[in-house]
Amino acid sequence: MSLRVSIVGASGYVGGELLRLLLDHPHVSIIQATSARNAGRYLYQVHPNLRGRTNLQFVHPDTLQPCDVLFLALPHGEAAQAIERYASLAERIIDCSADFRLRDPAVYQQWYGSAHPAPAWLERFVYGLPEVNRAALTGARYASGVGCNATATNLALLPLVEANLIDRSRPIIADVKVGSSEGGATVNEASHHPERSGAVRSFAPVGHRHLAEVEQVTGLRNVHLSITAIELVRGALATVHAFASRELSEKELWQAYRTFAREQPFIRIVKERQGIYRYPEPKILAGTNYADIGFAYEPATGRIVSICAIDNLMKGAAGSAVQCMNLMCGFAETTALTFAGLHP
Amino acid sequence: MSLRVSIVGASGYVGGELLRLLLDHPHVSIIQATSARNAGRYLYQVHPNLRGRTNLQFVHPDTLQPCDVLFLALPHGEAAQAIERYASLAERIIDCSADFRLRDPAVYQQWYGSAHPAPAWLERFVYGLPEVNRAALTGARYASGVGCNATATNLALLPLVEANLIDRSRPIIADVKVGSSEGGATVNEASHHPERSGAVRSFAPVGHRHLAEVEQVTGLRNVHLSITAIELVRGALATVHAFASRELSEKELWQAYRTFAREQPFIRIVKERQGIYRYPEPKILAGTNYADIGFAYEPATGRIVSICAIDNLMKGAAGSAVQCMNLMCGFAETTALTFAGLHP
Amino acid sequence: MSLRVSIVGASGYVGGELLRLLLDHPHVSIIQATSARNAGRYLYQVHPNLRGRTNLQFVHPDTLQPCDVLFLALPHGEAAQAIERYASLAERIIDCSADFRLRDPAVYQQWYGSAHPAPAWLERFVYGLPEVNRAALTGARYASGVGCNATATNLALLPLVEANLIDRSRPIIADVKVGSSEGGATVNEASHHPERSGAVRSFAPVGHRHLAEVEQVTGLRNVHLSITAIELVRGALATVHAFASRELSEKELWQAYRTFAREQPFIRIVKERQGIYRYPEPKILAGTNYADIGFAYEPATGRIVSICAIDNLMKGAAGSAVQCMNLMCGFAETTALTFAGLHP
Amino acid sequence: MSLRVSIVGASGYVGGELLRLLLDHPHVSIIQATSARNAGRYLYQVHPNLRGRTNLQFVHPDTLQPCDVLFLALPHGEAAQAIERYASLAERIIDCSADFRLRDPAVYQQWYGSAHPAPAWLERFVYGLPEVNRAALTGARYASGVGCNATATNLALLPLVEANLIDRSRPIIADVKVGSSEGGATVNEASHHPERSGAVRSFAPVGHRHLAEVEQVTGLRNVHLSITAIELVRGALATVHAFASRELSEKELWQAYRTFAREQPFIRIVKERQGIYRYPEPKILAGTNYADIGFAYEPATGRIVSICAIDNLMKGAAGSAVQCMNLMCGFAETTALTFAGLHP
């Protein structure tokens, strides 16, 4: 017997990715996919990769009906605004936006500039990164999504944090390179192809909101985040520069990464001595739910460069969301998430 | 019970794609994957997408052992040279090269400039395009692969040929745009990134060998082929210009394409009146086995522009090869070929 | 003494290219550059390459003042609508739009679907392709611009037309590959980077309006045009397939191309037997005013593939426009157009 | 009267760029351009942008003749090995390699792993960055080139260093994003288009040799350098994270950057509050000699993100080299370096 699942915001990029994954999920059936602008159109007219996969049509979000699991993939603020309505329609909710990621309403207010519209709901949502919250997600009713840049940064930092290898008195710099799909499906001047193509755009040298998530997840207070948009559609690479708290050997670092990756079906350590793919590389992760992590260490200075690559729409959004659903509903964690990625 | 499968030329791009597909195939087990240059290395050191999927190591082709199904993904000429040896090792062979595609040794000699090294084998091989040869492939022992540019051109032409809508007295121009993976994994001056990047390279304005395959498959004698290499890694788009043999309505053309696509699990008709994806588009086919076909018609001149998009490594090579294997071995035709492709 | 020049539509891509060229032109001074949306902003806030080159600010088009030479770089229809006003302000006008390219109002109506708003002005404008109209442009008061795809196609065809080598009873197919800057600076769904990136989009398989210009310039009536948008910002490559009217030698073709290119400062013949750049390649033309032409010939079938590469914003628009101005005003024809282009 | 100039290593990317610039230089004539592999070929067969500009042919380096100014654009180590020979042939030498950049032979040995082959020559060479060495370069006989990544990093740091705004007790992280032309014209596995395309490759997370140049030029000892290769042919962007030595206002930072940029013809400050191009962007610098610099400041943490964009082949190599020649020979500093760059 299948769970009945609906997706609000299904015409967007995260919504589209949810559709792709859930259409192949053996234990769920998509019953509604909403888009105000595309109501009545076939899903494949917006997401051409779904042609031949489904004859479902978009419905207007106002016509949303009760279902077992509801995915929200809406612009910032929309989910929090309407959470009571959504909760009245579905037993379980996974919200891909930033609305329910932060535990502390004060932190929300600091970063988003206004009070949270539904602060009581913050504690009901489990932060949706299975790599750190697997137990809490198992059987949970409400899960938030994750920030893509935050996730790349967090997964680069966590092996070091958990092994307590970072000198917290020195700054940690997370320099993240990202693709254009991070901005979503809505067109704007900055995303016009002749301008965006070939760009190396210092999109957020300071002040990026995902830092709040990094601080919440890692417990660190000296992380500094910068985002550069590069020529890429899917993918994010976090290059995180930290300093070792003591003299280290490469083996100790390997040990820390192995400990973190153990039992994590979507974490792979990438650190090769030869070949072209020596460190995590987002280009081979497009469409997969992997987070590849690796590191370089400079004994003379104590600098550790920890590197994490993800597909922002997968491990950084829809993939993690489906992984959450699997945990929440008692399905095998990797169900519908096994695409291996392409080379070349 | 699983069939034991081996891949010769597994470090190449077609070989890598075969590995990716077959590792997820429920009815086969890969027992050997050869590479002379990489013998002893793990598959994922060459094909980084396979990390975490297999711990298999490349073996030298000289150590090839008997198996149930053998895939050959070698440079031109190598399969024909050693076919007796390969046939002694495996019950069934699928050869992705051009060596056994042409039925007529004379045609081979005309296009390849020398006599075929094993002409007796030509008739034993079934041309490996399931869309035209499904019956012959079912249960067959030997199948050739297909040419990628030939396949894009053939699948654009066949709906019109089968419905007998083309004026054969007027030239048919197939202008094919292709990505860089068509050249395989071997580095050369022309594939150096600073030179190849952003190129619109008139790679083969005349004289491309795939024309022989087009003539064999379509029966046409007035096709003219040109290949332009563009900024793309995977993908081929054939823009085929033909002239109608009589006055046509759009409906008649729709009918012809529908007739051709019927019962073909990997053929989709793409012809939309609005949206961004109105015609077949290779970018959304990366990793999939689909061939998307569509057309535009100009009543005033009778010109039909028939368009076919494929992933050259999939429907144009490894995907069709696995589809052939499925038919040869009695598996469901779409097994291991169901990846939907990505958007964006 | 400098001519006083103004540019209407200076915030667009053609307008920006005119600015770049004219700022370095020794015989003109830019006095006004218009943009309604950017009035008051510095030119370099829209065209960042002009930073440090000029402190000029955009002015609203309503404030346009008299000048010696006026360039119009407006969306389709705007120039024709207001031509009387523009002509009252400037002695000489170069209009980059399609409004005054066609000589025959009936042809205009056929392609643009409505009567020309200022038909009397059609004969006052000289078609602005110096390669065919040098004499008429010398000293002229009004010049139209050229269509970019038309120009690539025309320059591929003219050597053959002038040498009378084409069989006019057989169809001529012009398959043109183009970059995203052809669409101008205005953002739209189709130009959103995640969608446009890596696309091989059959933009206009039939029905492209530039055919009218091709027919007017070449006198041919059997040309069929298709446009495919590829991953590229600047550049157009026309691959034109025609059939020889009689048996030809390569030397005769060389002779035809040489005859056409003689005395043309911006036409180069590209046809090499080795190396990476054997045929015209738009990627090395970005920013230059060259049109590179070349050909391949297939004796067995009589097919001639004539190839022309241009930068759509230069030889296909602003470059030709400045070349026209040079002729109209008696400056050396190549003034301000000598940038050589980049490799790699 | 023209100076006679020769270029050794003219088939490479830096050599090609020197050719492009010097062919348009009004005070010099190129008399020889060497390439062993291409001896006898026309320059434009390797550098297709030079077609129509020169009929010069490559000569073998062994046939090098005396000249006034000699440019060396050779792989690492070659210039130092043969410096006596080169010095016997030319009054003035500009060497684009790293061979004569470091003043201290001990530092050279530390970074390059072997003793310098011609240590006595180190002090004869002036480090070729006009922005810091203008006086010493004026009239000099020997100039070294600059490292491209070093130059982007140095020009990001120098405004802060000269104004003494950096806290030297905290680490400075220089995270540099680079294009594929940095690797030169020689093909290798890592530069194969299907692999390099779309890559976000952690090329040198630690241990990059250009750090030695950064330390020499800035006097800093706490800089940490990482290089990531991205999808780009030309261009480098340095994102440099440093911490302020005291509380700062944005105006003080503006003041520091203005002081540094003053009288520097190729330094522009880019820091806009709106529009698409708010910070330095390498894509608009292709072919220009500009170094664009800008910054973001975070008062709460004291972090300054200083950003510098260059074209690695221009300001990062050939452009600076020609600028050096202009200073060495008494020409106006900007001669032949005035190309404005393209948008879009």
Next chain:
Amino acid sequence: MQAECPECGATIALPAGTMANEIVACPDCGAELEVVNLDPPTLALAPEVEEDWGE
């Protein structure tokens, strides 16, 4: 007539005839500035709509 940009400190030349409440753009930092006083010439940041960069 010269005034200082309150954002970046650039010296901005105000053309003769500049009037109070006029908006000028800073050539260095691009700030839109309002002429809030003419004697002495004084500029203040004009209210701006924060544009979305879109990522």
Next chain:
Amino acid sequence: MQAECPECGATIALPAGTMANEIVACPDCGAELEVVNLDPPTLALAPEVEEDWGE
């Protein structure tokens, strides 16, 4: 038979019949390792040519 990778500490399973001086690759870090001893099984880094990454 198991041995430890001297580079990254991975536990490497050596197939039965592994001989001294044989070269094996570490599945984790890709190091090429030489079997320098069989009792106890001991691995050492094999001499490697430093490959050029090419930038």
